[in-house]
Amino acid sequence: MNHSGFLYIWVSNETPNWNVFFDNLSVEHFSGPLLEESHPYPGGLTMYGISDKAIKSHYVENKFGFGDKELQHQEFSDGSGLEEYEFGARLYDGQIGRFAGSDPLAHKSPNWSPYSYCWDNPEKFIDPTGMQAIYNWDDGKYYDNGQEVSWDQVQQQYGIGDYANKTSDPNNNDGASLDSKQTNSSSAAWVWHDLNKSDLLDIVGQKTGLTGGKLEDKAGKIFEQAFHEFMILIGTPGYSANSQPFRANAPGRQAVIPDGMSAAKIILVDEDGVPLDGTLVPDASWYEVKATSGTITKSSFGNQPWGLVTALALSNPIAANKGWLSLTFATTTDSYVSPELVADAKAQYHIKVTQFKAMYRETDNGYEVTFYNPDVLSYIEIKYFSPERAGVYLNFR
Numbered sequence: 001m002n003h004s005g006f007l008y009i010w011v012s013n014e015t016p017n018w019n020v021f022f023d024n025l026s027v028e029h030f031s032g033p034l035l036e037e038s039h040p041y042p043g044g045l046t047m048y049g050i051s052d053k054a055i056k057s058h059y060v061e062n063k064f065g066f067g068d069k070e071l072q073h074q075e076f077s078d079g080s081g082l083e084e085y086e087f088g089a090r091l092y093d094g095q096i097g098r099f100a101g102s103d104p105l106a107h108k109s110p111n112w113s114p115y116s117y118c119w120d121n122p123e124k125f126i127d128p129t130g131m132q133a134i135y136n137w138d139d140g141k142y143y144d145n146g147q148e149v150s151w152d153q154v155q156q157q158y159g160i161g162d163y164a165n166k167t168s169d170p171n172n173n174d175g176a177s178l179d180s181k182q183t184n185s186s187s188a189a190w191v192w193h194d195l196n197k198s199d200l201l202d203i204v205g206q207k208t209g210l211t212g213g214k215l216e217d218k219a220g221k222i223f224e225q226a227f228h229e230f231m232i233l234i235g236t237p238g239y240s241a242n243s244q245p246f247r248a249n250a251p252g253r254q255a256v257i258p259d260g261m262s263a264a265k266i267i268l269v270d271e272d273g274v275p276l277d278g279t280l281v282p283d284a285s286w287y288e289v290k291a292t293s294g295t296i297t298k299s300s301f302g303n304q305p306w307g308l309v310t311a312l313a314l315s316n317p318i319a320a321n322k323g324w325l326s327l328t329f330a331t332t333t334d335s336y337v338s339p340e341l342v343a344d345a346k347a348q349y350h351i352k353v354t355q356f357k358a359m360y361r362e363t364d365n366g367y368e369v370t371f372y373n374p375d376v377l378s379y380i381e382i383k384y385f386s387p388e389r390a391g392v393y394l395n396f397r
Contacts, residue, residue: 009027011025035062036052036062037051037052038051038065039051040065040066040094041094042122042123043094043096043097043117043122044065044066044067044085044092044094044097044117044122045094045095045097046065046066046094065085066085066094067085067087067092067127069085069086069087069092070085070086071083071084071085071086072084072085072086072091083095084100087099087127089101089103090102090103092117097117097120097122098115098116098117099115099116099117100115101115102114102115103115191361192359192360192361192370192389193359193360193361194333194334194359195332195333195358195359195360195369196293196332196333196334197291197292197293197332197334197335198293198334199332199360200219200222200223200291200332201215201216201219203360203367203394204218204219204222204394204396205219207396208396219291220289220291222394222395222396223289223291223332223358223369223394224259224289224291225395226358226369226392226393226394226395227259227260227287227289227330227356227358227371228241228259228260229392230369230370230371230390230391230392231260231262231287233390233392234390236262237262237263237265237280238261238262238263238280238282238283239260239261239262240260240261240262241259241260242257242258242259242260242261243257244257245257246258246311246312246314246315247311247314248307248308248310248311248314249307249310249311249314250303250306250307250309250310251303251306252302252303253302253303253304253306253307253310255307255311256304256307256308256311258286258287258288258308258311258312258327259287259288259289259330260286260287260289261283261285261286261287262283262284262285262287263280263281263282263283263284263285264280264281264284264285264319264324264325264326265279265280265281266279266280266281266284266324281316281319281324283315283316284316284319284324284325284326285325285326285327285328286308286312286325286326286327286328287327287328287329287330288304288305288308288327288328288329288330289329289330289331290329290330290331290332290335291331291332292331292332292335293332293334293335294334294335294336295335295336295337295338296329296331296335296336296337296338296341297338297340297341298338298340298341298344305329305341306341306344308327309327309341309344309345309348309349309351309353310349312325312327312349312351313325313349313350313351320349320350320351321350322350323350323352325349325350325351325352326351326352326353326354327345327351327352327353327354328353328354328355328356329353329354329355329356330355330356330358330371331355331356331357331358332357332358333357333358333359335355335357336355337353337354337355341353354373354375355373355374355375356371356372356373357371357372357373357374358370358371359371359372360391360394361391365393366393366394367393367394368391368392368393368394369391369392369393369394370389370390370391370392372389
């Protein structure tokens with residue numbers, strides 16, 4: 001039997017006027033062991049009280065469950081796992097009925113949370129790809145904007161997955177109709193990409209024709225200027241570029257010059273613990289811009305990072321003791337701030353050391369750059385799910 005249901009068995013005498021007798025008639029049914037029985041809630045969480053699995057021995061574990069999607073289960077060496085379903089565009093957590101990342105097509109449903117599953121109605125809709133979904137139960141096909149599309153077409157049209165770094169057919173000959181045709185630019189133009197040091201050098205080299213040390217120097221200046229413009233664009237209070245030296249207290253570093261400075265907004269409270277209006281502390285936040293790769297340690301660049309920490313603390317000891325000061329390194333994507341630098345700055349001077357990383361995208365207007373704090377926003381959120389994020393264009397003059 002290929003389908004669930006009932007099997008009727010009967011005997012019949014088709015010979016007229018002739019009596020037929022049946023003796024010792026028996027019907028036997030042979031089947032293999034039931035390996036798994038699963039009953040999920042509409043949102044995907046398994047009802048363990050009425051679900052069961054056979055004691056596995058030589059049977060291969062079935063990792064495909066809710067929505068016929070693979071469960072990320074026990075994939076780590078210690079036996080733990082994400083316990084989330086792989087939907088293609090993003091991971092889904094059946095325990096809370098929410099996706100772990102926002103919908104790449106969230107701009108098409110602005111009235112709904114980008115993390116919701118099936119518009120909060122899993123009894124009526126299913127989401128076969130982890131993106132905005134309308135699934136026709138009659139023909140088993142996925143539709144977007146009223147027209148049938150495949151998962152490959154969705155990736156190609158929106159420049160994600162296998163097509164994240166490719167340019168779609170400018171005439172939109174792939175057959176997908178997912179909102180509007182883009183005839184003059186890449187359909188992946190809104191996707192942000194890593195801006196590694198090598199990428200920056202390639203871009204600046206192509207635009208200026210410079211090589212060697214001159215290229216490195218020019219790329220660093222262009223990158224620093226982009227960061228200054230970005231900080232002003234997003235309205236950082238009191239931000240300005242800096243050329244003033246400050247006294248430092250680090251081996252081999254008697255003075256440092258931070259690239260930028262801004263005020264820090266401090267929320268004060270009264271004696272009853274009630275928050276008062278925010279107060280701006282001038283020049284409490286320093287910024288150092290580095291188009292570099294690798295790890296930034298206390299001793300990098302001739303002890304410059306630690307020199308900046310000590311100089312910031314010396315510039316305002318009272319604010320340092322209260323923990324109001326911060327030092328931010330704005331870097332290319334392939335650079336990292338060492339945990340030792342972060343921990344020692346906090347322990348010795350109460351200074352918070354953070355990092356902003358750069359990403360870029362190529363548009364009709366040029367190379368656009370944005371910066372983000374990886375402690376606040378994930379790489380995936382910036383890369384795929386922030387088409388409207390603020391950015392500035394590299395100036396090659």
